[in-house]
Amino acid sequence: MSTIPIIIDCDPGQDDAVMLLLALASPKELKICGISTVAGNVPLELTQRNARIICELAGRSDVSVYAGCKRPLVRPPITAENVHGHTGIDGFNVFEPTAPLEELHGVDFIIDTLMASADGEITLVLTGPHTNVAVAMVKEPGIIPKIAKIVLMGGAFREKGNTQPSAEFNILADPHSAHIVFGSGCHIVAIGLDVTNKTVATPERMRTIERIPGKIGQAVHDMLTFYDRKNPEKYGSFGSPLHDPCTVAYLLKPELFASKLVNVEIEIQSELTMGETVVDFWGVTGRRPNVHWAHQIDHDQFYSLLLNRIARLPG
Numbered sequence: 001m002s003t004i005p006i007i008i009d010c011d012p013g014q015d016d017a018v019m020l021l022l023a024l025a026s027p028k029e030l031k032i033c034g035i036s037t038v039a040g041n042v043p044l045e046l047t048q049r050n051a052r053i054i055c056e057l058a059g060r061s062d063v064s065v066y067a068g069c070k071r072p073l074v075r076p077p078i079t080a081e082n083v084h085g086h087t088g089i090d091g092f093n094v095f096e097p098t099a100p101l102e103e104l105h106g107v108d109f110i111i112d113t114l115m116a117s118a119d120g121e122i123t124l125v126l127t128g129p130h131t132n133v134a135v136a137m138v139k140e141p142g143i144i145p146k147i148a149k150i151v152l153m154g155g156a157f158r159e160k161g162n163t164q165p166s167a168e169f170n171i172l173a174d175p176h177s178a179h180i181v182f183g184s185g186c187h188i189v190a191i192g193l194d195v196t197n198k199t200v201a202t203p204e205r206m207r208t209i210e211r212i213p214g215k216i217g218q219a220v221h222d223m224l225t226f227y228d229r230k231n232p233e234k235y236g237s238f239g240s241p242l243h244d245p246c247t248v249a250y251l252l253k254p255e256l257f258a259s260k261l262v263n264v265e266i267e268i269q270s271e272l273t274m275g276e277t278v279v280d281f282w283g284v285t286g287r288r289p290n291v292h293w294a295h296q297i298d299h300d301q302f303y304s305l306l307l308n309r310i311a312r313l314p315g
């Protein structure tokens with residue numbers, strides 16, 4: 001497998017943090033051109049700091065972090081401190097990272113990096129609301145042919161929503177940006193709750209994480225202990241789904257996933273169903289297929305990949 005150049009756009013978040021660790025632990029397969037962050041789980045000042053903290057934790061302060069948009073395009077911001085805590089990565093003992101934030105705006109980093117690349121060279125990994133990428137596409141539509149693929153965590157079809165009955169957090173947080181990205185014509189792989197809800201960090205998996213020697217295993221264990229939904233009556237087990245690392249796992253081992261090329265539209269009209277990913281899974285509308293919609297995952301192999309890779313990071 002040749003090395004895939006990627007830009008990661010995220011809103012850490014404990015599960016974004018684990019996604020970053022998986023990417024940072026995979027330098028043979030992935031070249032991280034930089035990380036942009038966006039307002040999402042917590043405000044932008046925290047998501048950019050959290051990304052720098054995680055790079056430093058992994059011994060990769062050389063990876064540049066850029067701050068992008070502070071709010072969604074149209075709707076008022078929503079955050080998810082109820083899930084992620086006030087820092088976004090509660091459970092972890094946060095510190096002030098030594099590597100500075102880059103001065104360039106995250107949107108301009110995305111534009112400049114893509115415009116300097118060949119057509120179809122760079123893949124985008126999106127694990128937060130889509131504001132930065134949508135604004136980049138509006139500011140410089142010339143980036144669209146440069147994008148090899150967009151692999152994103154977002155949306156729901158069979159599982160329905162986790163933030164509203166019909167809407168998943170990343171899409172609901174900025175549905176107008178998601179509308180732009182899904183309508184861009186780029187090759188899109190969407191990994192939504194249909195798949196990611198199967199990746200629960202069960203007590204058994206948590207015991208395996210706890211046994212990873214060194215500070216990274218400890219940090220992941222601490223973060224995921226906080227991130228646990230702590231409501232087995234409601235969800236059927238202890239633990240929370242590791243949504244965002246599915247994106248990087250897809251790039252490393254696409255064979256762990258099954259997907260279908262279908263039409264997906266984003267609801268931006270109805271307040272009741274705002275942010276719904278309307279997935280034409282059975283091809284009943286005749287609308288143009290625009291998204292590879294992931295619908296299955298080998299979650300045991302996913303955990304085996306994730307934990308093996310994390311154990312490789314310098315402890």
Ligand code: BDR
Nearest residue numbers: 013015080127169170243
């Ligand atoms: C998504 O929303 C966020 O809270 C998580 O980080 C993940 O990206 C799951 O719906």
Ligand code: CA
Nearest residue numbers: 013016127128
């Ligand atoms: Ca996220």
